[in-house]
Amino acid sequence: MAYPGGQLSEEKVFKDPVHRYIHVRDKLIWDLIGTKEFQRLRRIKQLGTTYLTFHGAEHSRFNHSLGVYEIxxxxxxxxxxxxxxxxxxxxxxxxxxxxxxxxxHGPFSHSFEKVFRLDHEDFTQAIILGDTEVNAVLRQMGDGFPKKVAEVIAKTYSNKLVVSLISSQIDADRMDYLLRDAYYTGVSYGNFDMERILRVMRPREDQVVIKRSGMHAVEDYIMSRYQMYWQVYFHPVTRSAEVILTKILHRAKKLYENGYTFQTEPTHFYSLFSGNVTLSDYLKLDEAVILYYFQQWQEEKDEILRDLCSRFVHRRLFKYVEFSPTNEQMEKLMELRRLFKKIGIDPDYYLVVDSSSDLPYDFYRPGEEGERLPIYLLMPNGELRELSRESVLVDAISGKRRTDHKLYFPSDFLSDGATKRTTKKKILEILEG
Structure with a gap:
């Protein structure tokens, strides 16, 4: 069944810094872009708190979504x-x-999800299938069409080739966010030859494969992804901002549960705090709303909430030291918690271990958890070969997970003051040791 609007009488274009132009010829796509649920993505940053590290990273989920569509x-x-x-x-x-x-996606995406135990993919499907403008547009293709779209995104659609274009180890989503995030953060790590990769992509029954002649472009793509994760996505300063953001939300939730009277009532958070978030509640949330509360909560009576909000708004972030979760380090952490309490600093909010982990490329191994579909190369004789069998570079990093741990704390609270000087000195000795 065709969309009633068919093709637009004149092609629409969006000027884009990554793809130059994004072309829209189908009225179905044009109508979806105009829905309020899609326009909401203009108010959700693609990179969450990364703008506090890389000041150019102000781009939104809206322009990333357009980029994935264009690819x-x-x-x-x-x-x-x-x-x-x-x-x-x-x-x-x-x-x-x-x-x-x-x-x-919600405001500050993954940090927000962790605190309130939400899943943006569940909400994506709820928006597509629920009483929304997006659903109304999709249903013009037939009552079953929204369900098909949701299944592709959920990776349960019967045509696995379609799924692999959106979600795989070399998909349009990853290609756009690597190039786009590199552009807006001003780094070169995420750049790779997308034009070459697109030219050597070939459809197969269950997934996209890559012609053998394009292997080096894929190697470059995988290394770009690796570098972007460690130089940008897991940057320790960004993680410091995420730690503070997370602790603000935890503190506000705890105060609410304890019957604290807010000077600025957290109206938009009530359903989140109670664990009964409706789709309507969720769609009212964006980063402007969250930042409004953070601004207001700088005036709250609760010292911890007030301080954490001030830190986030004015970028007074926590410092960090390397941390390894060995028995010895864990004992040091317990001692630090004791000393923090001794000088009146709550370690639950001001002494935080944060861990980041990434697996740049892998493939399914029998007996292991998780399904990781490999990238296949299409050989000149028509045979398919898993990428790491042909690429020495990819073989060297395949299946190797890298994990990094940091311990975050407010160094300004430990400055040499008139009070509790000895304890503060001992804390600093442990942190520096």
């Missing part, structure tokens, strides 16, 4: 068209899933 559009309209294994009837489904894949 998919180019793949299926320019590369896959007329090729075996590609069903052109899946075109609009693919474009919709690409555009809407991040629809359910």
């Amino acid at each position: 998919i559009r180019r793949i299926i309209d320019d590369v896959f068209v007329g090729r075996e294994h590609w069903d052109h009837n899946e075109r609009l489904l693919c474009l919709c899933a690409a555009l809407l894949h991040d629809l359910g």
Whole structure:
């Protein structure tokens, strides 16, 4: 079934710093972009608190979503068209899933989800399937169409080739966010030859494969991803801001549960605190709303909430030291907690271990948890070969998980003052040792 609006009478374009232009020819896509649920993504930053480290990182989930759509559009309209294994009837489904894949992200995304035990993918599906403008637009393709879009995003759709375009180890989502995040943060780590990768992509029955001649471009892509995670996404200063953000939300929740009277009532947080978040409640949340409360809570009577909000708003972040969760280090942490309490600093909010972990490339190994579909190379003789079997570089990093631990604390609270000088000195000795 075709969308009633069909093609636009004139192509619409968005000027884009990464892809130059984003082209919209289908009225279905144009109508989805105009929905209030999609427009909300303008008010959700793509990189959460990273703007406190890289000041250019102010871009939104909105322009990332458009970028993913554009990459998919180019793949299926320019590369896959007329090729075996590609069903052109899946075109609009693919474009919709690409555009809407991040629809359910909340403010400050992953930090927010951890505190309130939410999952943005659940909300993405709820928006697509619920009483929303997005659902109304999608249903014009047929009552079952929203369900198909949700299944692609949930990775349960029957056509695995369609799923792999949106979600795999070399998908449109990753390609756009690496290039886009590198551009806005001003780093070069995330750059790779996307044009080359698109040209050598080929459809197969269950997933996208890469022509053997494009292997080096894929190696570059995987190394770019590795570098972006450790130089940008897991940057220790960004993580410091995330620690403070998380502790603000935990503190506000605890105060609410203890019957504290807020000077600025957390109206938008009530359903989050009680664990009964409706879709309507969730869609009212964006980063402007959260930052409004942080601004206001700088005037609260509660010392901890007031201080943490002031730190976040004015970028007075925690310092950090390397931390390894060995028995010896854990004993030091327990001693630090005791000493923090002794000088009147609550270690639950001001002494925080944060861990980051990444696996740049892997493939499914029998007996291990999780399904990691490999990247396959299409050899000249038509055979498919898993990437690490051909690439020495990828083989060297395949299956190797890197984990990093940091201990965060407010160094200004430990400055040499008139009170409790001896204890503060001992704390600093442990931290520096």
